[in-house]
Amino acid sequence: MNLKQISYFIKIAELRSFTLAANALYVSQPALSRQMSQLEDEIGTALFIRSDKGLKLTEAGVLLRRRAPAILSDVAQLRNDLQTAYSQAPAGVLSVGIGMSLRDILTVPVIAGFQKVYPNVALDILESVTGPLVEDIKSGNIDCALVFELDPSAQVIAEPFVKERLFLVGPPDASFRGRASMNANEIFDNALISTKADNPIRKKIETIAQGLCKEPKIAFETNAVSTMVSCVVLGGYYSVLPYSSICKAVQEGRVAAVPVEDLTLDWTFVYSKSFGLSLAAKVFRDFLFTQAEGTISSGLWPFTEALFTQGLVSQE
Known part of the structure; x- marks a missing residue:
């Protein structure tokens, strides 16, 4: 039994599916099944009951699920204590x-x-x-x-890290270039390259749009920041991004950017x-x-x- 097997078991028990757990863990399903088979062999009993209705835990599985998080936590704490006490x-x-x-x-x-x-x-x-x-x-x-x-x-x-303002980003000759700030409702006047629907930035944009009874003009979606900035530079598109993602493009004068009031991340x-x-x-x-x-x-x-x-x- 090793920590990886225990960690994998916890995820399977949480999702009640080898397929979903494999996707969440970014491992192949055969590899995940192999790890669980090895774990069951070492323990000497089955941990899962597979049926047409789905995946359930055996009594042994329920016991392991109850105690596994504490095992991982104890090992992590021991590692930290040893490193703190004895590492130069x-x-x-x-x-x-x-x-x-x-x-x-x-x-x-x-x-x-x-x-x-x-x-x-x-x-x-x-x-x-x-x-x-x-x-x-x-x-x-x-x-x-x-x-x-x-x-x-x-x-x-x-743990809280930083809060940064979001910017409307456009081509170098954008009409808002040089402005100190912009009202949130102005961002919807432009065709936007947006992050995907599950991204926090996209969720903020959609929340504001709903409050203003506006419909965002989404040209296309991507979570690749470099792609978004490159398309903005070519002209015709705009995007809403934190300054951290556009600092180099702003410094080089490849884009224009204006902070949006009351829109932070x-x-x-x-x-x-x-x-x-x-x-x-x-x-x-x-x-x-x-x-x-x-x-x-x-x-x-x-x-x-x-x-x-x-x-x-x-x-x-």
Whole structure:
């Protein structure tokens, strides 16, 4: 029995489906079934009852489901205690998920700076969108992540990171170029390249549209920030994005951007409640927060407010 098998079992028990669990865990269904067969062989009894009506847990499965989260939590706490007590410096592989929008303004500077200060920590960076990153946190595939707005849950601890204003982004010669701000209802006068329906930015746009009895003009959808910016640069399209995702294009004069009044987006730092944070993850979190604070105070990340508390490692 190993921690990966236990983590996989929890996800199957939660979703009551090997297919759904495999999709959520980003593993193949045969590989997932093989892991569970090995687990059942080691335990010496079946954990699942398969029928036409779906998947159920046996008595042994119910018992394991009840105790498995505590097992993962205890192992994570033991690891953290040992690292804190006996490690001279953080070391090992640290898997971090980061929203794609943060690449230029935060991800690249953080990677470069962190590796200089902590050369014994090998960063494994995964850039993705909120949904998949949160599932990776729950399954233990990554150690921590920065994602769009997310509330704490039974499985995930979510710490406030920053709040940033959303901008209407258009071609360099857009009529709003040079304006200090824009009312939210003005964004609906343009053909928008939008994030997909499950993205927090899209949800905010649709909520505002409903309140104003307006219908967003969605030209096409994509969660690929680089594609959105490239299409805006070519002209004819507009988009609503955080400054973090367009900072380079704005600085190079490839797009025009204006902050939208009362339209903000919160970023959160998340990690698994069961696995906790390793020493490497804790120092990475503090380094990340320090870098963000410096970027904001220097004016390089305008219309952004820090929501975090410094000195977190020393408080734990």
